[in-house]
Amino acid sequence: MEERLQEAYERGDLTACLTLLRFAEFACPVSDAAARGEEQLAWPTVTGAGRVWVAVYTSVEAMRETTGNVIRHFRVLSLVELAAGWPDPRWGLAVNPGLEPSFLLEPGTLARLAVPTLEQDLAAEPDSGIPIVQKLLQVSQIHELLDSERPSVSGYCHHALDVAHIATPSVLADALLQEDTLTAEGAVNLLRWPAIGLELYRTPYGGTDEAGRAAVAGWVIEEPPFVGMGLVPNPGQTIREYKVDGIALPHGSEIVELAADGQERTRARYDADHGRWLLVESE
Template identity: 40%
Template sequence: MGEPFDPSQFAAVWAAAARAGDDATRLALLRGADLALPLPPDDPPTWPVTQHDGRTWVTAWTAPDLLPDPAAPWWRSSFVDLVHGWPDLRWGLAVGAGTEHPLLVEPGALVRLVVPDLVDELAADPGHAVWVQQLVPLDRLGPLLSGGRGRVSGVVHRCDDLAHIGAPTVLLRALGRADEERDLIPDDGSLHVLRWPVFAAELYRVARGGRDAEQRDAVGGWLVEPPPFRGTGLAAGAVPVREHRVDDVALPHGAAVVEVDVRGREQERARWDAVREVWQLVTTGAAS
């Protein structure tokens, strides 16, 4: 997800792109940008919006001194965090409304900036290895390891978005799945996850859509699911975590089942042998 952009350079590059009419560069800059938003006086606070061409747009600026009233209260958000909490997928983003070069970002562009299709992401950085993981429910662990099946379906998340999260209960909150704790975490507080590197990126579809057909179509998505599904390609948890869906995808050789204990220490428990199509139990090694 977008790398932070040096604030000392951002304004100059943004302004040059705006003068040149180079919206592609400005959109790319947004990925790693911090934005300033006015803080409405409402209690609880509401999203700052404007109406344009009969549609609703959240308003934000690239610097606080560009706000309509720079002396009024405002708040700062990274672009990724902003989209993570997006209030309505039918709404777009208006950056710099009232300035010489405003930028209107459509809902579909918003979500694709934060979570591009994996095929496009890897094409832009072909040397980058992407790892994903899937939570393993308690009632699935035994059949998974004994059944000799190396295919998976369902929800997967990006490992690099979760590398800083240790304890299983914290991980579930980060993914918006705390209500599934009884199905995933036994009495000892541990959690099992299935991890593997991505091959055939086109099989890993971004979880993009909406809670109804109108929201799905607004972002050009493919999924319609009830809350807490957000449709932005990010999990419905406390932090931005990229979410994909897979359907009967073959696991590569070396995929692993990893146990995460209550303190966040990890122990590899099994490894997939794609040649013999069997899970090999790992019985040695210390928790890390």
């Protein structure tokens, strides 16, 4: 990867460089004390060009070359993992600082490179089909949906693919920071639907104040723990989220129960042709 990155850099192909960085894994320095558990992990930073930059390297060798073998410990993180735990929307990412080539990624560039929009995802993988999104539901929200002839959804939803491996309701609720959606039986209910009209599903780049929003060239301001990098505000997860406003649910949308035993059971399916929900007894 470093050889291809060098070649792309020498021919001035910034797009190729960014593509390589998007799918790369980085060595992120860790102090000896943190490695011993004597202090908390801290982001390694450098300053310059009027900004603080988190320093990462495209290989362990690159890290040791620029630090003179002083740094012995490191974490391996992908770009999306970096974005999930990003410490400050005003900070940028410095890749291989002190080496050639090196790259300074502004926070807005980092966010969009780590978490592209649904439209960009489909353009990159046109055979992937319409993405499926979902949203955890409160019991009251289920009743509202079932009572509506033209059900719609607003707020935040997430990419179903990113949580497909989670089969435990409590783990899913914890990952999404929505423990209050657990039922008395230890289940969660999901509204799941195909994201038709991808431009309506906006990736929430932004911050917790005007300065944070402007730093990532975003459009959303939310209360903490909002991160603004396009991911759920849980640093231990890499779950893409989207903000929608009154999206009409398409035909075939489902209300699904994920039970405590890990089994999914479809409880209702929306028939847009007749404007009604069809209850599903068992599947």
